[in-house]
Amino acid sequence: MGFDQFVADRLDRLLRYATAITCDKHLAQDIVQNVLMRAQSKWERIGAMDAPYLYVKRMVTNDYLSWRHRKAAREIAVERAELARHVPSMADPADAHVEREAMRARIAVLPRKQRAALVLRFYEDCGDAEIAQVLGCTESTVRSQLSRALQTLRAHELARSTTLGVHS
Amino acid sequence: MNDLIRQAIAAEAEERADAGTVLAGLRERRKSRKPFGLIVGVATLTVAAAAAAVIVPTTLRKTDAAPAGPPPAGPQNVLLIGTDDHDNTDALVLARFGGDGSVSAVSLPRDIQVGDGKLNSLFRQDPRRLTAEVERLTSVRVDHYAAVRMAEFGRISELVGGVDVCLHAATEDPLTGASFPAGRQTLSGEHALAFLRQRMGLHQGDLDRVRRHQAFLIGLAARISKDNALALAAEVGKSVRVDEGWDVLAFAQRFQGPVEIRTATLPVGDPVDTTSGQGLSADPAQARQFVEKQFGGEGSTQTGCVA
Numbered sequence: 001m002g003f004d005q006f007v008a009d010r011l012d013r014l015l016r017y018a019t020a021i022t023c024d025k026h027l028a029q030d031i032v033q034n035v036l037m038r039a040q041s042k043w044e045r046i047g048a049m050d051a052p053y054l055y056v057k058r059m060v061t062n063d064y065l066s067w068r069h070r071k072a073a074r075e076i077a078v079e080r081a082e083l084a085r086h087v088p089s090m091a092d093p094a095d096a097h098v099e100r101e102a103m104r105a106r107i108a109v110l111p112r113k114q115r116a117a118l119v120l121r122f123y124e125d126c127g128d129a130e131i132a133q134v135l136g137c138t139e140s141t142v143r144s145q146l147s148r149a150l151q152t153l154r155a156h157e158l159a160r161s162t163t164l165g166v167h168s
Numbered sequence: 169m170n171d172l173i174r175q176a177i178a179a180e181a182e183e184r185a186d187a188g189t190v191l192a193g194l195r196e197r198r199k200s201r202k203p204f205g206l207i208v209g210v211a212t213l214t215v216a217a218a219a220a221a222v223i224v225p226t227t228l229r230k231t232d233a234a235p236a237g238p239p240p241a242g243p244q245n246v247l248l249i250g251t252d253d254h255d256n257t258d259a260l261v262l263a264r265f266g267g268d269g270s271v272s273a274v275s276l277p278r279d280i281q282v283g284d285g286k287l288n289s290l291f292r293q294d295p296r297r298l299t300a301e302v303e304r305l306t307s308v309r310v311d312h313y314a315a316v317r318m319a320e321f322g323r324i325s326e327l328v329g330g331v332d333v334c335l336h337a338a339t340e341d342p343l344t345g346a347s348f349p350a351g352r353q354t355l356s357g358e359h360a361l362a363f364l365r366q367r368m369g370l371h372q373g374d375l376d377r378v379r380r381h382q383a384f385l386i387g388l389a390a391r392i393s394k395d396n397a398l399a400l401a402a403e404v405g406k407s408v409r410v411d412e413g414w415d416v417l418a419f420a421q422r423f424q425g426p427v428e429i430r431t432a433t434l435p436v437g438d439p440v441d442t443t444s445g446q447g448l449s450a451d452p453a454q455a456r457q458f459v460e461k462q463f464g465g466e467g468s469t470q471t472g473c474v475a
Contacts, residue, residue, distance in 0.1 A: 011191060016181035029185040030445065033194055042343055058342075103176035122170065123177045150169075157169055 001052060003043040007036060010053055018060050020119045023108040024076045027064075035059045057124075058134045061116055065135075076108065106156050114149040117142055242267055243463075245308055247299055249315040255292040259381065262302060262310070264463045271429040272463050273385070275378050276302065281440050281447035291315065295411065306434075307456040308463070312414040321364060322357045328391035330354035333363065333383050334473040341366040351473075360384070376475045382431035383474045389429050432462045 001009075011032070018028035039046055039056050046052050107115060113135065120126045120134055128139045135142065243266050250259030263273040278288040282301045290298035299310040325331050332354050340347040346362030355363050364384060366377065435458060437449035 007191065007194070012184070012187040015184040015187060015190060019184040020177050020181040023180060025183050025185045029190055033190060036194055038343065055342075099172060100175045100179055103172050104180055107173070107176055107180070118173065119177055122174050123181060153173065154169060 001047055003040050003047065006043075006047070006052055006056075010056070011036075013053075014056065014060060017057060017119065017124060018064070020123055021061065021112075021116045022064055022076070023115075027076070031060055031063050035063055054130070054133065058136070061134050062136065065112055065116065103153070106153055110149050110152060114145045114152075117145040118149045121146060244311045247302055247310045247313040248273075249291055249295075249298070249313060251291065251315055251317055253317060255315075257288040257291045257298070260287060260302075262306060262308060262459065264308075272465075273382075273429055273431045274306075274459055274462050275382065275431065275433045276305075277378070277434065277436050277448055277450075279446070279448045280305070280434075280436060280450045281442050284443045286442055286445075286447045305450060305452050305455050306459045307452070308459055312411050314408055314410045314414075316408045322361045325356040325360035325388070328388060328396050330356040331360060331384055331387040331391060333380075333387050336473045336475055339366065339475075355384075378433050379474045382433075385431065386429055430462070430466075432458075432466075434458060 014032050014036075015025075015028060018032050019025050022028045022031065035056060039059060046055055049055055107118065110118065116135060117131055120131045126134070128142045131142045131146075132139045135145075137145075243264050245262065245264050248259075248261040248263055249257055250261075252258050257278050260276040260278050261273050262276060263271055265271055276287065278286070280287045282290070282305070287298065287301060290301060295313055295315070299313055302308075303310050332352060334352045335348055335350050338348060338350045341362060343366075346359060346366065348359075348363065364377075364381060366380070434450065434455055437451065439446045440449045441447070
């Protein structure tokens with residue numbers, strides 16, 4: 001597959017993926033652009049692979065997880081945490097939209113790697129092995145990242161329904 | 169809860185930037201710049217100077233045109249600029265060449281913020297703008313500059329019979345397909361380029377890469393001899409550009425023996441947003457102090473093993 005064809009086919013999906021793991025569309029756009037520039041110069045190799053998309057996704061993920069974006073990620077997390085604090089008090093538990101936004105805010109404050117694992121599982125529908133490939137870690141690390149993420153989200157969910165239960 | 173997670177992530181992903189806009193931006197950047205992230209101009213340039221150092225006295229002696237005992241010159245500050253094929257700056261080194269042939273070099277990260285842009289775009293606009301900004305940042309007078317295309321590097325390392333470097337641990341670069349074992353090794357050609365280019369798989373990214381460049385530079389300088397100097401000077405000379413009015417031959421006479429280079433990297437602050445993407449902040453007062461110390465004789469002449 002040629003580079004231009006790859007971009008035409010996959011750009012939107014890559015942007016969605018990058019936005020989901022970064023929780024910031026501007027950062028996501030920067031990362032995807034930079035990665036595609038780099039990918040282009042190596043396209044002879046990447047294009048000949050069995051799964052170019054997987055490889056490019058890995059580049060995007062690595063770039064986000066690298067030290068360069070640590071600060072940006074922290075700022076986004078702080079911002080989202082602030083938002084998340086206000087959501088439960090306004091929440092009507094029957095409102096699916098509010099529920100979803102609350103979950104979004106909680107996902108946004110997870111550690112970066114946990115969130116990446118979560119997105120790969122629940123958005124990209126990857127198995128443990130594929131996630132391990134993208135994250136560059138072992139499958140058992142993938143499982144522990146996922147279970148820690150789910151544990152955190154579940155704890156919040158419990159606390160929230162309890163609070164809402166008491167007040168209603 | 170899993171469904172809720174799916175919905176939440178999908179909602180987040182939905183916020184993505186418009187693909188058409190990104191595509192247009194990508195085309196624009198493809199036109200304006202090749203993604204050649206090699207940051208090694210440093211080495212080539214110093215090698216150029218060092219090669220000239222070895223070769224010029226030899227040539228002069230041969231032709232009997234050597235001026236009798238040229239006066240030992242004072243230190244000169246030279247800005248060494250490594251560029252890609254479009255004159256974007258990929259590497260920037262401020263070096264003081266002592267009268268005795270010693271060299272103190274400070275790597276300046278190319279993403280340092282100046283005005284509302286970054287250092288790396290100034291050379292293409294006007295070399296004088298770049299030297300002026302460097303002077304403002306470091307309070308060091310830039311006597312001359314020399315610029316070189318970094319793509320020359322593979323051949324240069326071959327000409328000297330390879331460059332010795334040492335790695336703490338084995339690494340692999342999925343992008344270039346290069347893989348290096350741990351420990352001492354001699355690199356040349358494509359392997360040398362891959363070593364200098366690798367950023368993926370290095371924990372500190374660009375910072376590790378700058379250290380690699382310094383290690384490479386020191387290894388390269390150690391390989392220069394009278395035997396390879398002629399070929400080296402010819403090779404490097406093809407792509408080096410210097411400011412008008414710099415008598416490079418006179419300059420090169422300060423080098424009499426093997427060149428010893430001390431290297432260091434200018435400390436930078438937090439990332440800041442600029443009109444051309446994320447830049448790095450640098451405090452002029454700190455920069456001045458750091459460069460002063462380095463030029464005063466601090467800094468390392470060997471980097472040992474690198475990541």
